[in-house]
Amino acid sequence: MNEEKSTTNPSTVPKGAQGRRRISIHQMQNVLLVWLDSTIDESNGECQNTISTLQRAVNDVNTYTDGDQCLEFIQTVVDNKVCMIVSGSLGKHIVPRVHNMSQVDSIFIFCSNRTYHEEWAKDWRKIKGVFTDITLICEALKEAAHECEENAIPMSFVGTNKNLDQLDPSFMYTQIIKEIILTIKFNQKHIQDYINYCRDAFEGNKKEIENVKLFEGQYHKKTPIYWYTCDMFLYPMLNRALRLMDGDIITRMGFFTGNLHRQIEQLYKKQYASTTAADTFTVYRGQGLSTGDFEQMMETIGGLLSFNNFLSTSKDRNTSLAFAERAAQNLDHVGVLFIMKVNPAQSTTPFASIAGISKFQGEEEVLFSMHSVFRIEDIKQMDENNCLYEVNLVLTADNDPELSRLTDHIRKESFADAEGWGRLGLVLSKLGQFNKAEDIYQVLLHQTKNDKEKAPIYHQLGMLKRKQGKHKEALTYYEKSLALYQKTLPPYHPTVASSYSNIGNVHYDTSNYSEALFAHEKALEIKQQSLPSNHPSLANSYNNIGLVYCDMSNYPRALASHEKALKIRQKSLPPNHPDLAMSYNNIGLVHENVDNYSKARTFYEDAIKIGQQSLPSNHPNLQMYRSNLADTLTTLNLSYNGIGDERAKYLSAALQNNTTLTTLNLNGNGIGAEGARHLGDALQNNTGLTTLNLDRNTIGAEGAQHLGEALRNNTTLTTLTLRLNKIGAEGAQHLSDALRINTTLTTLDLECNRIEAQGARHLGDALRINTTLITLNLNGNEIGAEGARHLGDALQNNTTLTTLSLYNSKIGNEGAQHLGDALRNNTGLTTLNLNWNGIGADGARHLGDALRNNTTLITLNLNGNGVGAEGAQHLGDALRNNTALTTLNLELNSIGAEGAQHLADALRINTTLTTMNLAVNSIGAEGAKHLRGALRNKRVSLSLCLDNHHSRIY
The missing domain is CATH 1.25.40.10 (Tetratricopeptide repeat domain)
Structure with a gap:
């Protein structure tokens, strides 16, 4: 008895878009048809006849009159190839949107002006032609659909060093299901159930309903090979079911699969009864492989290739080569000519020449039973464009040691003690196809009395x-x-x-x-x-x-x-x-x-x-594992958790090899120098973290040294915030030394760390060399005028720093002068924050002089600097010539009505400023009047403060 293992409770509900009309079910073919034409009217008799004609080529026809709805539907197609008919009027616009979709195989243009549409259509390789006659489209569509079916045959690859428990699930389960089906005794009821199923599925499809009637009346009068090679629903339906491991269809068609295998086996025994190794012969198969399958095959040279369906081959090389060459023209495929060496004297998967037996009696076709296994000898390029290859295969024998080992393992893993329908139910359950398994067990229950x-x-x-x-x-x-x-x-x-x-x-x-x-x-x-x-x-x-x-x-x-x-x-x-x-x-x-x-x-x-090595790709458990992995955090916020140095040690140990966490917030955790050392050690090896927030800790200068040492080697961290950590000038020096070497950090936040002028000097020296730092926040560090000088000198040469924030740094008007001098030559800085620095009118003059020539600064923050009316005049004079600044913040600067007038006069001329903040400046009604007059024809958002309420003038 098999015991069920508990897991979490997975639920997977497939989602798909319904077309405006689905005429047939998608389980019947590997290809579906999309017809897009704004004039389609399915209530019209002529349109209904056209659809019936198209269904003779492709069962599943989806009609659309709207291009966006059509595109949305195509994007939902996963397990089928799409052939598309599009009207000339819509084609020119829709083809560029669908052409590179891998699910779109071929496009046919249906129009009245063939010459006009051929001109633009020639630029798109997937367009197979421009047609004015639907009958001609049907002929071309049949050929495209046939190629899609041939290219969609299911196959598995087993490398030479593959462990038994790493087998492709489809390799295992097609063999298991084949063995089970051959042990089950099917009867006429099973055949009739399948016929009834097809009759319901093809309702409205005249061609296939006729085929269903033919199959029902003639099944026992014709051979299974005849039916398999007929141009009807059997071959594509079985092919698709085996490719997708669709247990429902595989079970319904079990009677036919068993009969087809047994006929091939009988012919094999008859045709090759007295052969020897000297009778070895070669057959060919030409088709297209997806680039993914082709790359996997290239990696499996020397290993095994299993065709998990019934395999059609030809003794005519040229016929097969033509298929491969046509496939090579498809953007999504590599053309492959399989050259298969077959020794009929070896006991192996049965095969038979079906010339004179199949529906198409003139072809030199050799048909292999389901799950034939070949060894890949070599792969050779046949053209100069990497689009066509020759693949040499040798059919394996049952005594092949590797194949024997695989077969024994598979049987052990597939409920070998069970039999028939019961074993099939177990396999379907293992495949996650629970509804079909339940149907089987309910039948067995009603048949059992013991x-x-x-x-x-x-x-x-x-x-x-x-x-x-x-x-x-x-x-x-x-x-x-x-x-x-x-x-x-x-x-x-x-x-x-x-x-x-x-x-x-x-x-x-x-x-x-x-x-x-x-x-x-x-x-x-x-x-x-x-x-x-x-x-x-x-x-x-x-x-x-x-x-x-x-x-x-x-x-x-x-x-x-x-x-x-x-x-x-x-x-x-x-x-x-x-x-x-x-x-x-x-x-x-x-x-x-x-x-x-x-x-x-x-x-x-x-x-x-x-799970990927032992379960089908759509198994609920595998989907659950992936979901759990997706839920693993990439951002971890541990702010204010009292982690301290000891717990930082354990956290750092986890970070050593972590490759998923990108953002770690350790704000306010009492982490000192020792904790910073542990984190620094982790950063030496960590390759995933990009943002580390250590604000409001107590790492000090020693902790900054540990982090600086880590930055010399770390290649992924881009943002480091160390606000309120008391690192001082010494800590700033350690970080500056690291910046001379580090090439990935783009944002460094050292707000309120008491680095003072000396710390600013160290950072300035680093900025002369560093070429990656983009944002530097030194707010509240009391660097003074001297510190501003060091930074200004660095900015004369630095071209990569774009944002510098010096809020409340006590630089005064002298510091503003140093920075102004820098702005005359700097070509990288776009944002400068000098709020609350007491620069006064003189400082505004220095900055204004710089703005006359500067062409890169777009945001300047000067809130709370007491520039007054005179400072506003200097800035206004600068705005008359400046062509880069878009945002100027002058809140709380006591500019009054006179200052507002100076700025208003400038705004009449300036063409780039879009935002100016003049809140709490006592400009009064007179100042507002000046600004309103200046802004009548301007698109500038202006924030004012009148009677302690913020207002906006546009």
Whole structure:
């Protein structure tokens, strides 16, 4: 009996856009048709006839009259190729928008003026022609659809160094399903069920309804190979189902798959009964491969290539080469000519020459049964454009040691003890296709009368109902299963334990934790009595108990339980078994719950790595693992958490190898020099963090030294904020020394650190060399006029710093002069903040003189500087000539009405200023009048303060 392992409760609901009309179902082909024309009217008889004609080439026709709606639909297409018919009037605009979409295979222009549209259409390679006759489009469309089907055959690659537990899931499951189908006895009811299904699916499609009737009446009168090679729904439907591992369609077509295989096998035995190695022959196949598949094949030279469907090949090289050459013309494909060497004397996947048997009797076709495996010998380029390649393959024999090893492993992993329909249900469940599996088990249940045989079916139904989220039904089935097992088995039988485990899982899903814990501990007790200490089933119980404890927030017990489960699984299972992925995921959840994000991510990544190698790409568990990883934080805000130096040590240890956290906020955590040392050590190795906020800590000069040493080697940090850390001039020197070497830091915030003039000198020296720092905040550092001189001297040469903030730095008018001198030559600074620096009218004069020539500064903040009317005059005079400044802030400067008049006069001439803040300047009504007159024809937003209320004049 298979025991279900509890996980979190994944739910995946596929999303897709519905076309304005969906005429056929997409499961029937690998290609669909989109017809875009603003004149389409499906109530019109002629239009209906056109659609019927198109359906003779492609079953799934989607009509649109609006280009945007059509584009939106195409963007939702994932598992199909799109052939597109577009009217000439819309084509010129829509083709550039869809041409580079990988899902769009080919485009056909339908118009009345062929000559005109051919002129622009020749520039787009996916356009297959410009047509005025829908019949001719249908012929071209048939060929395009056929090529899409041929290019979409499912295949898997197995490298020479591939571990058994790293196999492509499609490689494993196509072989398993083939083996199962060949053991099932299908009857006429199964055939009729499939016919009824197709009849419903093709409702409204005259061509395919005729084919369904033909198939129903003639199926037993023709051979399976005949039907497979017919131009009808069977081949594309089966091909697509095997490519996507669609359990529903594969099961419905099981009777046909089995019959087709058996006919090929009979022909193989007849045609090649007395052959030897001397009879080795070559067949060919030409098709297109996506660039992704081609690159994977290039990496698998020497390894195995499996065609996971029935494989059509030809003895005619030229015919196959033509297919490959046509495929090479597609932007999204690489043209491939497979050259396959076949030794008929070796026992292998059966194949047969079907000349004279298929619908097309003139072709030299050799058809291989499902899941034929070849070894890739080499790959050679055939053209100069890297678009066409020759791939030499050799058909493997059953005694090939590597293939034998793979086959044995696959059988062990696929419920080898089960049989027929029951085994198929188990495989479909493992594939995540729960509804189809349930259908199978309900049929089996109604056919079974024996209690011993009913118990495992109830168990499987319970498992499926749980996975469908129907917990009440699941619990009912599990309890029925347990009751029957208790009647028919000893009390300490492992199967009884499994029933308790599954009941516990349902209680866990519904947050009934006490019942869940009771059931899981009961299961563990039975297993400990009946199984070896490293049996995988014990790991399942520890896993389930761990999940319950995790949801109860008892993380120590949760982690201990999961680690016990992992330890057992590592000893008893292959290193990449799906159950190991589950353990890694669940341990990751515990670490995430205790804020250990780095470890959580590591475990999630391990879970995904294993899941990708052992589960189908659409399996709910794999999607859940990816979701958990996506939820791992990239931004962590730990402000005001009292971390201190000791906890900073542990945090730093996590940062050493973390590659996901990009922003870390440790504002106000009492981190001193020792904590800064730990963080600095982490930054030496960390390659992910880009922003570190250590505001309001106490790292001091020593801590700044540790961070400076880290910056010499760190190559990812771009923003470092160290406000209020008392680093002083000495700390500024350590950071400045680092800036001479560092090439990635773009923002450094040292507000309120008492660096004074000496610290400004060190930073100025660094700015002469540094070419990456963009923003420097030195607010409240009391650098004075001398500090402003050092910075101004540096700005004479620096061309990369764009923002300098010196709010409340006591630079005075002398400091303003030094900075003004710098602005005369500087070509990089765009924002200068000199709020509250007491520069006065003289300082405004120096800055105004600089602004006459400066061509890069766009924002100047001079709030609270007491420039007065005279200073406003100097600035106004500058604005008459300045052509760069867009924002000037002069709040709280006592400029009065006279100052407002000077600025107003300047605004009549200035053409670049867009924002000026004159709040709280006592300009009064007279000043407002001057400004209003100046702004009548200007687009400047002006903030004023009249009677203690802010106003705006436009």
